[in-house]
Amino acid sequence: MPAIKKVVLQNFKRFESLTLEFDDGVNVLIGDNETGKSSVLLALDLALSASRSRVETIGYESLLAQSAVRAFQRGPRTLDLLPELVVDVFLEEGDEQGYYGTQNLTGAMTDGIGMTIAPLVEEFGSTIHQLLQDDPEGFPYEYYGVKFYTFSGGPHVSYRRPVKHLLLDSSRIDSEYAAREYTRTVFSFNAEPPERFSLENRYRRGKEAFRDEELATLNAGLGDYQFGVRTSIRSNLETDLIITKEGIPIENRGKGEQCFIKTEFALRRHGAKGELHALLLEEPENHLSHTKMKLLVEQLANTAGTQLFIATHSSHICSRLDLRHALLLGSEQQAGRLKALTEPTASFFMKAPDNNVLEFALSKKVILVEGDAEFILIEELYKKHSNGRTPRADQVHIISIGGTSFKRYLELGKLLGIRVAAIRDNDGDYQQHCVENYKDNLYKEARIFADPDKDRSTFEIGLYHDNKDACDDLFAAGRKKLTVQEYMLKNKADAAFELLTKKSAALVAPQYIQDAIKWINE
């Protein structure tokens, strides 16, 4: 299987330049909206397909990086400065010399194919020059052309693709084009060329037989003008094929079901038959119920032999498929890899209950808290100690995690350079639990905040001591056996919620939490 090792983009959509290294197995692209996850999949799809018409349908204008076009327009606007788009797809090296060479952006001698959209300067140089002079606003998209090549400098053509791939985009899953493209691809790797051509041939002859036998009577009385059956590029086996499940065409099923079936069908092994080398999945979680998504993830996790590229917003998908496969696309044209994550941490996130790991990974500043009570109150306390600004306004994310997983998140945070304030209880020994415990896990941008007083061992105790009046006022009435503090400890979340709804104006955060709120924005 020729694996895709790397992609290098230049002036493609939002990327002026981007390099992404891929794993031979699973690659999960994560990132905020508008960070270009789909663009990466699109770049791979276009370059691998080598379909000029597909590129032209999308249009050069929407593919060429607008930032590069603007930069050109601001400059002296000469021919030699016209921006060019490049997608170089690096492949695992094989025995075919035609893919091997240095004709790529990095100049490395290796296997690969690529696509460029560049101005046709040799052909239309003087026309473009004139146009640039005559129209100070215009950009000569009309004089751009797309070219597909291999790293040996030869042409790359769609009927000789080194990597058989399929793009499943759940947002356009029921568009006619996508459906046809899907059926065509799946058909082509389920049926070997000889079988395929024989089927196509028999289908055409079947139509002719229908004309000759069934239409014969009707045609007999018609003289020179006869009815026939269309056999053409728009009407043949490939255009008429559909995929059914239990007799029902899958295009008649819901989007979610379609997405699921299509993925499953594409990944099914076919023994010695042609196989799918790469599957590109665009936000497979769309339209899927939670149960179906879990099934899908299971399917993806057990895929062997097909390289997967998944763009997703789902923590579930990316943590269950092993966070080390995740490629984080940032807003500054950079990509972080979680490959360096240790094995125990990666498996922790695969096994741990559903979590907010993606939200964490995509944040710049995070306050980690370890329980529901803290989570309920922290936003209010934050506002109180930051002149009324909300955490959201400061782009601070608050994430509640199980007490034991601080170190896991810190490892991830260190890798991604996230500023983390971790708020925890001292559990009776500040030095032991909150200092010694983390001495190997902290980094410049991460700090543990806890109460140094061993008697204030949990959040509730500290909170009670600092807000005695408010708590007594709220909870003292009706207490028979338990003290107010004992009540708060036994009913952490309920007590916190009541404090939030009834006493928020009076509440003061314990000093270590105040410190955390101050530090996170330094």
Added chain:
Amino acid sequence: MDKRVVFAVAGSGKTTHLISKLSLDKRALIVTYTENNHRHLRNSIIKKFGAIPSNITLMTYFGFLHGFCFRPFMQNEMNTRGLNFRAPPQSKYPLTERKRYRDPGGRLYHNRLAKLIEVEGLLPAVRARIERFYDAVYVDEVQDFAGHDFNLLLEISAANAEMLFVGDFYQHTFDTSRDGTVNSTLHKDITKYEKRFSKAKIKVDKETLSKSWRCGTTVCDFITAHLQIKIHSHKDRVAEIIKVDTQELADRLHSDHSIVKLFQEQHYKYGCYSQNWGASKGQDHYENICIVMGQKAWKQYEEGKLREAVAQTRNKLYVAFSRARGEVYVVSDKLFKAYKS
């Protein structure tokens, strides 16, 4: 690693010999000089294997030169767009100036590309590329390599792979890619020619393909005697060489569609089944042939002095005579004059 050049005679089974070297477990690159021969070899490979196996690559020389030796390394850097098959203009660019090799439209002069590869220091990379993908390199029609191309061939033969070049020195009819005086006397003297190979540590083999399967003893003896080109026959068949001396016989030959008429040039003007001497190279399907000679050659033939013809004419005649499986008619073009348009 065996490195050898086999000098073959016409009809001795060069193609068969090359094809016999091919197998499914040796990665082989075959380079031919002409398009005609490329097609011929391609069909022979398909006959042997049913298709072209993925471990066998067949290229024409210019496909190899551009697509294998240049493009993978330099295309983007020099912004080139293929080859220019015209002669470069007279200009005095130094060897290191890229304009010497690339025309203003971005095409590379075909006869200088081999030199460019040397000047740009790509030879080690080309050898490494050969070693990376192939166990053996086979070059057919090696006699057609001239100019810089011949030097390039010797340079790349040092790659760590089996090298087998086959060709027929006397079938060299013209240099298609000469550049100035580089190797301009290469084909003047077979002894010196052989030395170039041995100096490059390529064994010269004049035995393996020294006998013709196609031509009978008579034709071989005729070629040896009249053209002084050594050729032996596998067949002990005696076929006649017939000197045409009547207009009547000439007329019959002209209208006989089973006998090809071979002319020195402009064969199409005679309105019959015909070909030019030089262009009949590689053709293997003629039975009896008729060689039409111009006045100069005819005179030399009659005086038994054909060997004194200029090398190019002699070589073309050799090609023409050696097409014969059966009889050879030799005729003066005087007797064909009436048909010329």
